Amino acid sequence: GAGVSQSPSNKVTEKGKDVELRCDPISGHTALYWYRQSLGQGLEFLIYFQGNSAPDKSGLPSDRFSAERTGGSVSTLTIQRTQQEDSAVYLCASSLGDNDGYTFGSGTRLTVV
Amino acid sequence: AQTVTQSQPEMSVQEAETVTLSCTYDTSENNYYLFWYKQPPSRQMILVIRQEAYKQQNATENRFSVNFQKAAKSFSLKISDSQLGDTAMYFCAFDINSGYALNFGKGTSLLVTP
Numbered sequence: 245g246a247g248v249s250q251s252p253s254n255k256v257t258e259k260g261k262d263v264e265l266r267c268d269p270i271s272g273h274t275a276l277y278w279y280r281q282s283l284g285q286g287l288e289f290l291i292y293f294q295g296n297s298a299p300d301k302s303g304l305p306s307d308r309f310s311a312e313r314t315g316g317s318v319s320t321l322t323i324q325r326t327q328q329e330d331s332a333v334y335l336c337a338s339s340l341g342d343n344d345g346y347t348f349g350s351g352t353r354l355t356v357v
Numbered sequence: 358a359q360t361v362t363q364s365q366p367e368m369s370v371q372e373a374e375t376v377t378l379s380c381t382y383d384t385s386e387n388n389y390y391l392f393w394y395k396q397p398p399s400r401q402m403i404l405v406i407r408q409e410a411y412k413q414q415n416a417t418e419n420r421f422s423v424n425f426q427k428a429a430k431s432f433s434l435k436i437s438d439s440q441l442g443d444t445a446m447y448f449c450a451f452d453i454n455s456g457y458a459l460n461f462g463k464g465t466s467l468l469v470t471p
Binding site: 279285286335337343346 | 409
């Protein structure tokens with residue numbers, strides 16, 4: 245597609261429920277990144293996929309968070325047993341992996357009530 | 358570990374004036390890349406400008422330019438002839454090489470007033 249697409253754009257969920265956030269990167273971009281942006285904070289790195297390599301999961305805050313990338317394209321970030329502190333904007337980005345910078349999606353605003 | 362610091366949480370500038378946003382970083386690497394991203398209220402992060410550490414010439418994109426001081430590990434963004442549409446959060450980011458994710462500062466909220 246022309247840009248990075250994220251869905252849903254907004255999600256309200258009850259504490260304890262599981263949620264899935266989707267990211268559809270730019271076609272041909274081998275690298276895909278998930279970041280979390282809490283209110284008034286910068287971007288917190290979560291996970292990074294590059295081609296067929298094992299993902300860099302070093303930023304995932306707990307084992308309730310997981311992500312997969314199927315076929316080197318679409319990625320899903322799953323948060324299990326959501327907590328109120330998970331409320332944030334989740335941003336996805338993709339790139340050619342060549343230090344030219346990322347293209348970001350518009351994010352998913354997650355609210356846990 | 359690499360850190361990026363933006364010491365100005367909020368700034369304000371009048372339309373048509375010039376404003377400079379500061380960014381410092383800490384790294385032991387010699388070759389790396391620096392970026393400024395803009396995030397308007399729409400949430401869409403937009404790449405504003407990119408600088409390669411091994412290039413001494415400061416990057417420029419239209420009204421946006423950087424002052425890159427490698428020895429001081431400083432990477433400030435200058436916005437000339439500020440426009441109302443420049444109102445946004447601005448994030449400084451650092452990338453040591455392919456294979457690592459961008460490391461972002463906490464951002465500076467810029468308000469351009471009429």
